[in-house]
Amino acid sequence: MKRATHKGIVALQSRETSLVLDTSTPSPTVMHWGAFLGSDDLVALRAALELPVPHGGLDVVAPLSLTPEQGSGYLDSPGVEGHRPDGGGWAPRFVSSEVISTEQGARCISVDEHEQLELRSEFQMQESGVLRIRSALRNLGDIPYTVQALRITLPLPGRAVDTLTFAGRWTNEFQPHRQRLATGSLAVENRSGRTSHDRMPIAFVGTDAFSESCGEVWAVHFEWSGNSVISISSATDGRRSIQISELLFSGEIELAPGASYETPWVACAYSEAGTNGVSQAFHRELRADPSHPTAPRPVTLNIWEAVYFDHDLVRLKQLADRAAEIGVERYVVDDGWFHRRRNDRAGLGDWWVDATVWPDGLWPIVNHVTSLGMQFGLWFEPEMVNPDSDLYRHHPEWVLADPRYEPVLGRHQLVLDLANDDVRAYLFEKVDALLTEYPISYVKWDMNRALVHPSHLGRASVHAQTVALYSLLDAIRAAHPRVEIESCASGGGRIDFGILRRTERVWTSDCNDPLDRQRIQRGFSHVFPPEYMGAHIGPPKSHTTRRAHSLAFRAATAFFGHLGIEWNILDATPEEVGSLAAVIELHKRFRSLLHAGDGFRLDHPNAAVLAHAVVAQDRSEALVSMAMIDTPASLIVEPMRMRGLSDDLMYFVERLPLVAPFHGGARRQPHWLELGLQASGRMLRTVGIQPPTIDPESVLLLHLTAVSQNHASRG
Numbered sequence: 001m002k003r004a005t006h007k008g009i010v011a012l013q014s015r016e017t018s019l020v021l022d023t024s025t026p027s028p029t030v031m032h033w034g035a036f037l038g039s040d041d042l043v044a045l046r047a048a049l050e051l052p053v054p055h056g057g058l059d060v061v062a063p064l065s066l067t068p069e070q071g072s073g074y075l076d077s078p079g080v081e082g083h084r085p086d087g088g089g090w091a092p093r094f095v096s097s098e099v100i101s102t103e104q105g106a107r108c109i110s111v112d113e114h115e116q117l118e119l120r121s122e123f124q125m126q127e128s129g130v131l132r133i134r135s136a137l138r139n140l141g142d143i144p145y146t147v148q149a150l151r152i153t154l155p156l157p158g159r160a161v162d163t164l165t166f167a168g169r170w171t172n173e174f175q176p177h178r179q180r181l182a183t184g185s186l187a188v189e190n191r192s193g194r195t196s197h198d199r200m201p202i203a204f205v206g207t208d209a210f211s212e213s214c215g216e217v218w219a220v221h222f223e224w225s226g227n228s229v230i231s232i233s234s235a236t237d238g239r240r241s242i243q244i245s246e247l248l249f250s251g252e253i254e255l256a257p258g259a260s261y262e263t264p265w266v267a268c269a270y271s272e273a274g275t276n277g278v279s280q281a282f283h284r285e286l287r288a289d290p291s292h293p294t295a296p297r298p299v300t301l302n303i304w305e306a307v308y309f310d311h312d313l314v315r316l317k318q319l320a321d322r323a324a325e326i327g328v329e330r331y332v333v334d335d336g337w338f339h340r341r342r343n344d345r346a347g348l349g350d351w352w353v354d355a356t357v358w359p360d361g362l363w364p365i366v367n368h369v370t371s372l373g374m375q376f377g378l379w380f381e382p383e384m385v386n387p388d389s390d391l392y393r394h395h396p397e398w399v400l401a402d403p404r405y406e407p408v409l410g411r412h413q414l415v416l417d418l419a420n421d422d423v424r425a426y427l428f429e430k431v432d433a434l435l436t437e438y439p440i441s442y443v444k445w446d447m448n449r450a451l452v453h454p455s456h457l458g459r460a461s462v463h464a465q466t467v468a469l470y471s472l473l474d475a476i477r478a479a480h481p482r483v484e485i486e487s488c489a490s491g492g493g494r495i496d497f498g499i500l501r502r503t504e505r506v507w508t509s510d511c512n513d514p515l516d517r518q519r520i521q522r523g524f525s526h527v528f529p530p531e532y533m534g535a536h537i538g539p540p541k542s543h544t545t546r547r548a549h550s551l552a553f554r555a556a557t558a559f560f561g562h563l564g565i566e567w568n569i570l571d572a573t574p575e576e577v578g579s580l581a582a583v584i585e586l587h588k589r590f591r592s593l594l595h596a597g598d599g600f601r602l603d604h605p606n607a608a609v610l611a612h613a614v615v616a617q618d619r620s621e622a623l624v625s626m627a628m629i630d631t632p633a634s635l636i637v638e639p640m641r642m643r644g645l646s647d648d649l650m651y652f653v654e655r656l657p658l659v660a661p662f663h664g665g666a667r668r669q670p671h672w673l674e675l676g677l678q679a680s681g682r683m684l685r686t687v688g689i690q691p692p693t694i695d696p697e698s699v700l701l702l703h704l705t706a707v708s709q710n711h712a713s714r715g
């Protein structure tokens with residue numbers, strides 16, 4: 001990160017991006033967030049961007065600052081919304097008071113002396129190219145101040161007209177939505193109390209028809225696992241902006257005298273090279289986080305869809321034997337092992353081993369699994385309680401609800417009030433005891449319902465619940481630093497940087513159907529790197545869609561993520577078992593490339609094709625996946641053009657036979673499919689390579705290796 005300052009101007013720069021702030025305005029104003037500018041133009045920038053004061057408006061043009069002010073004449077959503085009990089303080093106006101350089105960026109402090117409020121804004125330009133921003137509001141007065149919203153506002157240029165956001169649902173997360181923003185605003189609003197399956201706190205805005213590899217893109221992601229709202233607006237005076245804030249319920253945050261409310265971080269990325277550029281910056285950011293896993297991602301077997309609640313030791317041991325035989329490295333006992341958990345109606349909260357099903361504790365299975373050389377993992381859902389549990393019978397008051405009303409159940413369960421210190425202490429003690437007693441290497445931390453009427457001592461409590469969850473996770477991680485944690489919330493209901501800075505994996509979706517997974521995982525990859533992406537090879541017929549797919553398609557789809565199996569492989573044929581072993585072996589060979597390379601989603605003109613690639617950092621090697629997700633509208637599918645290779649290198653391109661043989665359904669396929677092909681990175685980028693005919697719902701995998709310099713290109 002480079003920093004330059006000049007009389008009321010602060011510039012933070014990474015290799016490709018600049019942020020230039022005018023710190024003389026009431027709260028800092030982003031003059032430029034986008035392409036790299038260098039430091040020569042800072043003064044010119046202010047002069048070049050000075051706004052006219054047109055007829056027909058106010059006599060001032062209010063700055064579109066990080067925290068725009070109603071009282072200064074900004075007529076769209078203000079940065080601060082809140083009030084004192086007497087109604088005062090509803091439109092604060094700040095005066096910039098201090099700019100402090102920090103190790104990674106800058107902190108700006110502004111004060112409203114009349115309303116007795118202090119505003120702090122913090123900017124960090126990361127090595128990854130990601131810009132992180134957060135704000136805090138402090139009550140300097142001697143009566144409470146209620147915060148309704150603290151919005152982080154960033155300007156967007158008028159040419160940023162296309163938006164990409166992610167909606168979805170359980171078992172179909174991360175569905176992309178492209179919309180054009182003309183006037184008014186587009187809001188992504190999540191009130192479910194967790195990151196959600198359907199309102200991801202992610203927004204990409206770009207120039208006309210931006211694609212995976214072309215166009216300018218500005219992207220934001222809110223690092224938060226609670227409620228949020230992201231709003232992209234074209235203001236009444238024509239200026240465009242994007243606002244990111246926590247969605248606070250009425251009265252949720254009341255600041256006592258001296259107290260502060262701090263927003264979660266907003267991670268921002270910009271690229272001139274389409275969505276791939278911003279995705280790579282987000283991926284670099286998580287990869288640089290201290291929590292990023294360093295060990296190769298262990299191939300996992302999760303027993304959930306193999307046995308559900310039917311915990312039979314003999315069968316579980318047989319499953320472990322077969323798993324070890326085919327190269328699995330981590331074996332996870334899912335839901336059903338704890339006190340009276342024979343189905344999903346009882347037991348949550350009673351975190352001790354069920355004595356009827358496991359009379360000798362978990363030792364027989366733990367010992368068996370570890371003696372086979374595999375890690376042992378265990379499922380928990382600590383935030384929840386079933387009314388039918390000892391915990392609820394002893395502590396009905398520990399529920400996150402208003403006791404005067406009948407609470408709404410979700411999957412027969414209620415949510416515990418984590419802001420209650422006793423609840424956190426109980427959960428820590430229970431999880432800690434099991435992690436101490438058994439050699440557990442991995443926790444699958446589930447969370448299977450939305451928060452309804454989340455009330456802590458009568459006050460709305462999603463913010464406090466989320467902060468308390470983070471502190472509970474932090475305490476468990478501090479006590480058990482070698483245990484990895486997976487974030488699961490009925491699949492992909494809690495995937496965001498807030499949780500990912502504390503976990504090593506996510507359960508991307510409860511859907512193991514590879515056809516749906518192709519789209520879900522592509523959506524996921526826009527912000528999150530593949531090594532976090534739990535991706536399991538399911539049974540021949542998906543349990544959530546009841547669609548059947550070949551092992552080749554299932555395996556090639558899971559291959560790029562944190563690979564696992566979720567299938568009763570005791571039912572698999574000897575041929576399938578052999579293929580699984582081969583897939584796992586290949587995955588182990590390639591996982592350092594898959595999980596450290598640069599990911600590229602490839603643009604392809606045919607809507608039936610979904611292609612992506614991983615390219616080694618040094619450009620020496622790449623793996624490409626070309627999935628046919630539908631019957632293509634034409635007999636011939638256009639050449640596939642690569643991204644990320646070096647123009648100056650020659651590559652040998654060959655099919656990676658994950659599960660042989662390859663079924664294509666053509667009278668004759670291009671010869672390169674059998675013989676391989678040598679071509680320059682330049683040619684593969686500009687012209688591409690003609691795909692063979694591929695059956696719908698199948699994948700072609702290619703392996704590219706650099707063989708020599710491309711002499712032609714150097715001349």
Ligand code: GLA
Pocket residue numbers: 304334335344379446448488489490491507510
């Ligand atoms: C959730 C998870 C599943 C499984 C079940 C167990 O649905 O997403 O993977 O762990 O809970 O009840």
